Amino acid sequence: MNEEVRPPTPAEFAKVVFDVLRRGWTQKASARAADRTLCHPISSRACAFCVEGAISRAEFELAIIIAKRFDCLQSHMLDFEAFRESPPDLPMQAAIRAVRQEWANLTGAGCLVAWNDDPQRTQEEVLKMAWEVVGSLQGQCSREVMLDPAGIADEAAGLLRQGWCSEGVFSQGADGTPIRRPRDPDAVAWSCTAAVIEATCRAHVRAASLCAEAERLTRRGIKTNPAIAASSNACRLAISQAFREVVGDVFQPKLGLESPITMSDWNDEICSGGEEAAQLMERIAAAIRSGREGTG
Numbered sequence: 001m002n003e004e005v006r007p008p009t010p011a012e013f014a015k016v017v018f019d020v021l022r023r024g025w026t027q028k029a030s031a032r033a034a035d036r037t038l039c040h041p042i043s044s045r046a047c048a049f050c051v052e053g054a055i056s057r058a059e060f061e062l063a064i065i066i067a068k069r070f071d072c073l074q075s076h077m078l079d080f081e082a083f084r085e086s087p088p089d090l091p092m093q094a095a096i097r098a099v100r101q102e103w104a105n106l107t108g109a110g111c112l113v114a115w116n117d118d119p120q121r122t123q124e125e126v127l128k129m130a131w132e133v134v135g136s137l138q139g140q141c142s143r144e145v146m147l148d149p150a151g152i153a154d155e156a157a158g159l160l161r162q163g164w165c166s167e168g169v170f171s172q173g174a175d176g177t178p179i180r181r182p183r184d185p186d187a188v189a190w191s192c193t194a195a196v197i198e199a200t201c202r203a204h205v206r207a208a209s210l211c212a213e214a215e216r217l218t219r220r221g222i223k224t225n226p227a228i229a230a231s232s233n234a235c236r237l238a239i240s241q242a243f244r245e246v247v248g249d250v251f252q253p254k255l256g257l258e259s260p261i262t263m264s265d266w267n268d269e270i271c272s273g274g275e276e277a278a279q280l281m282e283r284i285a286a287a288i289r290s291g292r293e294g295t296g
Helices: 010-023 051-069 080-085 093-107 112-116 123-138 149-162 192-210 219-224 226-247 263-270 274-295
Strands: 171-173 187-190
Touching (some): 010 051, 010 093, 010 123, 010 149, 051 093, 051 112, 051 123, 093 112, 093 123, 123 192, 149 187, 149 226, 149 274, 187 192, 192 263, 192 274, 226 274
Antiparallel strands (some): 171 187
16 A cells, blocks of 8 residues: 555544534434435445444545545445455554544443433434544544534535425424424424524534533524624535535526525425435535535
8 A cells, every 4th residue: 555645543533423423313223324224334325324333434435535545446445345345454443443432431431332322312412422522532623623514514414304394484393383493402304594504503502512612502692703603604605605506507497587596496496305405415515525625
């Protein structure tokens, strides 16, 4: 292998685990597909992961990234079954052990599977702990890293797979009651725009709690804090730009619109359900990452 290949640091590996869990979280399984059936964490069908499944997925994704970067990608690495039988010789075990150990240190859990599958566990709690692991391993927690637009889009995709609704109600409760504010514990379904706002608010709250800020953020706090408002707006702008890039203008004449289609238009006039909305968000996340690599 190329001598320049550097294994990921524990903090870098932990950040990828966090990103994987943002896409979707599950219990009683390493990973699940969009239809909630069981699948392997490195399968192309996987869209929700337990903590251990996210670690396996992170190892797979980092292996592909490193191999492409150093031009040592082998064809079998893109075949999921072959990858499971013969993973590439990339030195990531030290980072994986460090992430597992730090997770155990912070939670006091002897088994990550049991901790993940606790009936009282929530995805928000898992994501908060995942980010604590990142911060502990790198020595600090950055709001800017937490508010990565691609990560926000991934997290929005996970929300939309949980439940989807029209833009007119923002989000919905289990009984169909309209909910017009983010971070409402009763919300079980979101529009595309609402999912982006919800994911952004959740990221801010996680960042705030890990940066030892005075109070847990409320909706008003997010709107009135200039620094928070600026980073939220920048994140949503990046997602809106990527949305236009992904969707293009193909729907504009179809809907009789004089201006480019908005995410709200797409959600209410084009989208057929939560899975299609989630896939759009995943394409938006990929477009943001692709643009970043192209300008990097």
